[in-house]
Amino acid sequence: MNLNPTRSLVAALLVCVSGIFALVAAVADEAAQETATGNSGNVFRDCPDCPEMVVVPPGRFVMGAPPGEEERENVPNYFRGHAVPQHSVTIQYRLAIAKFHVTRDEYAQFVAETKRPDPDSCYGPDPADPSGRESDVKGANWHSPGFPQTGRDPVVCVSWDDAHAYVAWLSAKTGHAYRLPTEAEWEYAARAGTTTARYGSDDPAELCRYINHGDLDFSDRHPAEKVVNRECRDGFAFTSPVGSLRPNQFGLYDMLGNAWQWTEDCWNDNYKGAPSDGSAWQSGDCARRVVRGGAYSLFPALVRAAIRNRPKASGHDHSGGFRVARTF
Numbered sequence: 001m002n003l004n005p006t007r008s009l010v011a012a013l014l015v016c017v018s019g020i021f022a023l024v025a026a027v028a029d030e031a032a033q034e035t036a037t038g039n040s041g042n043v044f045r046d047c048p049d050c051p052e053m054v055v056v057p058p059g060r061f062v063m064g065a066p067p068g069e070e071e072r073e074n075v076p077n078y079f080r081g082h083a084v085p086q087h088s089v090t091i092q093y094r095l096a097i098a099k100f101h102v103t104r105d106e107y108a109q110f111v112a113e114t115k116r117p118d119p120d121s122c123y124g125p126d127p128a129d130p131s132g133r134e135s136d137v138k139g140a141n142w143h144s145p146g147f148p149q150t151g152r153d154p155v156v157c158v159s160w161d162d163a164h165a166y167v168a169w170l171s172a173k174t175g176h177a178y179r180l181p182t183e184a185e186w187e188y189a190a191r192a193g194t195t196t197a198r199y200g201s202d203d204p205a206e207l208c209r210y211i212n213h214g215d216l217d218f219s220d221r222h223p224a225e226k227v228v229n230r231e232c233r234d235g236f237a238f239t240s241p242v243g244s245l246r247p248n249q250f251g252l253y254d255m256l257g258n259a260w261q262w263t264e265d266c267w268n269d270n271y272k273g274a275p276s277d278g279s280a281w282q283s284g285d286c287a288r289r290v291v292r293g294g295a296y297s298l299f300p301a302l303v304r305a306a307i308r309n310r311p312k313a314s315g316h317d318h319s320g321g322f323r324v325a326r327t328f
Helices: 006-038 104-114 159-176 183-191 216-221
Strands: 053-056 058-064 085-090 094-100 119-126 134-138 259-268 285-292 323-328
Touching: 058 183, 085 183, 094 183, 104 159, 183 259, 183 285
Parallel strands: none
Antiparallel strands: 053 094, 058 085, 094 323, 119 134, 259 285
């Protein structure tokens, strides 16, 4: 029997007030998260070791290569005719794209926590072949791609399946739905409001300020490669630590060059019937997935906002990496 009703009432009030303060704190935390992620250009992380994310503005853009671009750029036949017809795409939702490629250090944390096995080979230059011919190199993998890297370099030799496992792990870790960007989202983010072939400059002498690609530094280490940009040096013969060069107008780094980037979409030979709302194209050849952006080893014609390629989803390549996205 309670002989002190006043004390009981006070205790009950304290519990109630404590609950209100907890609710207010939770709402404040949610509001802070909303503020951090809600405005275009804001940069945020969902955990101390998570990829940095940049909020990109909603908008509309024209996706694909304009008439005459492939001819003017001397694009090889293998890559021609896949980025047409041009079509309008509208991004009406709130979207964040990773500021950088997923790095080796970030991927290493995922592997350590999930015990994901390494691939037994990676497609790239065979060190035993002086001609530089590329093939499946046994023993090569994401932490031994056949060339030197730092922990801040983009992880390569990762398949689409590996990238999907990473975003699933990151989603479970943070409680937010991370994923690969769709092809349309990727191009919207890469162009960042520009309509030129590249977001920084189309002048070969200026490309090295923005893009790690096949230039004179690459040529010095790969003399057998004859088709390179001989008008500048970007300072790197292989991949470069993310953020080493200038960002695009959305504040995103290495959207072109450094390493190819996986997207969510299945491969289709052209854009006839492509989605116009930013969603992933989930029909077509889904054993192959679209990669975008080009890589450190490619000459300028293959490091453009419109360039696209079609590797196998299960494949591992010395120049293939990824970055992440999320909506909120």
